[in-house]
Amino acid sequence: xxxxxxxxxxxxxxxxxxxxxxxxxxxxxxxxxxxxxxxxxxxxxxxxxxxxxxxxxxxxxxxxxxxxxxxxxxxxxxxxxxxxxxxxxxxxxxxxxxxxxxxxxxxxxxxxxxxxxxxxxxxxxxxxxxxxxxxxxxxxxxxxxxxxxxxxxxxxxxxxxxxxxx
Amino acid sequence: xxxxxxxxxxxxxxxxxxxxxxxxxxxxxxxxxxxxxxxxxxxxxxxxxxxxxxxxxxxxxxxxxxxxxxxxxxxxxxxxxxxxxxxxxxxxxxxxxxxxxxxxxxxxxxxxxxxxxxxxxxxxxxxxxxxxxxxxxxxxxxxxxxxxxxxxxxxxxxxxxxxxxxxxxxxxx
Numbered sequence: 001x002x003x004x005x006x007x008x009x010x011x012x013x014x015x016x017x018x019x020x021x022x023x024x025x026x027x028x029x030x031x032x033x034x035x036x037x038x039x040x041x042x043x044x045x046x047x048x049x050x051x052x053x054x055x056x057x058x059x060x061x062x063x064x065x066x067x068x069x070x071x072x073x074x075x076x077x078x079x080x081x082x083x084x085x086x087x088x089x090x091x092x093x094x095x096x097x098x099x100x101x102x103x104x105x106x107x108x109x110x111x112x113x114x115x116x117x118x119x120x121x122x123x124x125x126x127x128x129x130x131x132x133x134x135x136x137x138x139x140x141x142x143x144x145x146x147x148x149x150x151x152x153x154x155x156x157x158x159x160x161x162x163x164x165x166x
Numbered sequence: 167x168x169x170x171x172x173x174x175x176x177x178x179x180x181x182x183x184x185x186x187x188x189x190x191x192x193x194x195x196x197x198x199x200x201x202x203x204x205x206x207x208x209x210x211x212x213x214x215x216x217x218x219x220x221x222x223x224x225x226x227x228x229x230x231x232x233x234x235x236x237x238x239x240x241x242x243x244x245x246x247x248x249x250x251x252x253x254x255x256x257x258x259x260x261x262x263x264x265x266x267x268x269x270x271x272x273x274x275x276x277x278x279x280x281x282x283x284x285x286x287x288x289x290x291x292x293x294x295x296x297x298x299x300x301x302x303x304x305x306x307x308x309x310x311x312x313x314x315x316x317x318x319x320x321x322x323x324x325x326x327x328x329x330x331x332x333x334x335x336x337x338x339x
Contacts, residue, residue, distance in 0.1 A: 042338070043338065044338050045338045045339060046338060046339060047337075047339035048339065049339075062339075067335075092334075092335065093254075093255070093334050093335070093336040093337070094336065094338075095336055095337070095339075096338065096339055097338065101249075101250045101252075103336050131335060134337055135337055135339055138337060138339040
C-alpha cells in the first residue's frame with residue numbers, strides 16, 4: 001500500500017472544510033486503506049484525518065488501543081463523524097503529523113458522545129472519554145479546517161483548568 | 167557564518183519593551199528562536215535565542231539605543247543552539263502550599279534524584295499578605311519514569327505541601 005503525502009502547516013489546504021461522504025464504493029475503500037497505511041507510517045500517530053492527505057471528505061481513523069491503561073473502542077474507521085454531546089474539559093498535550101517538531105497544551109472535552117458511519121455506511125455510536133475522546137476531537141477538527149494550534153492554551157493557566165474547577 | 171546567541175535582558179517593566187527590542191533585532195537582520203519573556207515582580211525579563219551574522223559586538227550595537235531608552239541590562243552569550251532541539255515533556259508537577267523557605271529546593275532535589283530533567287519551571291507567590299502561598303509548576307522529562315518521581319515527592323505531602331505529579335501523554339494525530 002502506497003503512503004500518501006501529508007500536508008504540513010502552513011499549507012493553506014489544511015484550512016479547507018471537508019465534505020460528507022456520499023458514496024460507499026470501492027474507491028472509498030481504497031482511499032481508506034491508503035489513509036491507514038499513511039497513519040501507520042507516521043511517527044506514533046494514534047489518528048489521522050483524510051484532509052491531512054489532501055482528501056477532502058469527512059473520514060478519520062483513530063486507534064488508541066496500543067496504549068496502556070487507556071479506555072478504547074479499538075481500531076476505528078469513522079465516516080461523517082459528529083460529536084453530539086460534550087462533558088467536562090481537560091488539558092492535554094498534542095502534536096500532529098501536519099505540524100512537525102511542536103507540541104502544545106490544548107483543552108478538550110473529557111467525555112463525548114459520537115455518531116458516525118463505518119466504512120460501509122452502517123451507523124455507529126460511541127460514548128468515549130479521556131485520550132480516545134481527545135484523539136477524536138483532534139481529528140474531527142481537521143475535517144473543519146482547524147489545527148491544534150488554533151486551540152493552544154498557556155501552560156500558565158493550568159492551575160485554574162484542572163478537573164475540579166467547573 | 168550564522169551563529170546563535172543567548173540574549174538576556176532585564177529592566178523595570180514598562181510598555182513596549184518586547185516591541186522595541188525585537189524591532190531592533192529584526193532591523194539588524196537577526197532571527198529569533200525560542201524565547202521566554204515574563205514579568206517578575208516589577209521587572210520584565212527576556213531570554214531569547216537569536217541567530218545573527220553580526221557577532222556579539224554587532225548585536226550590542228544594534229540594541230544600544232533601545233537599552234539606553236528603556237534602561238535595560240543586556241547580557242550576551244555565544245551558544246551552541248538551533249531549532250528543533252526541544253524535548254517533549256512527559257511529566258507535570260504541580261506544588262502548592264503555605265509559603266516557606268526551601269519548597270523549590272526540596273521538590274527539585276528529590277525529583278532530580280528520581281530522574282527529573284526540568285524543561286520548564288515557574289513559581290509564584292499568591293494568597294494574602296499575612297498568609298502567602300507558594301505555587302510551583304514544572305514540566306520535564308522523567309528519565310526513570312513518572313512513578314519514581316511520584317514516590318520521591320510523596321513524603322512532602324505529609325509536610326503540608328500539596329504535590330500533584332501527573333504523566334503528560336502527548337497525542338500525535
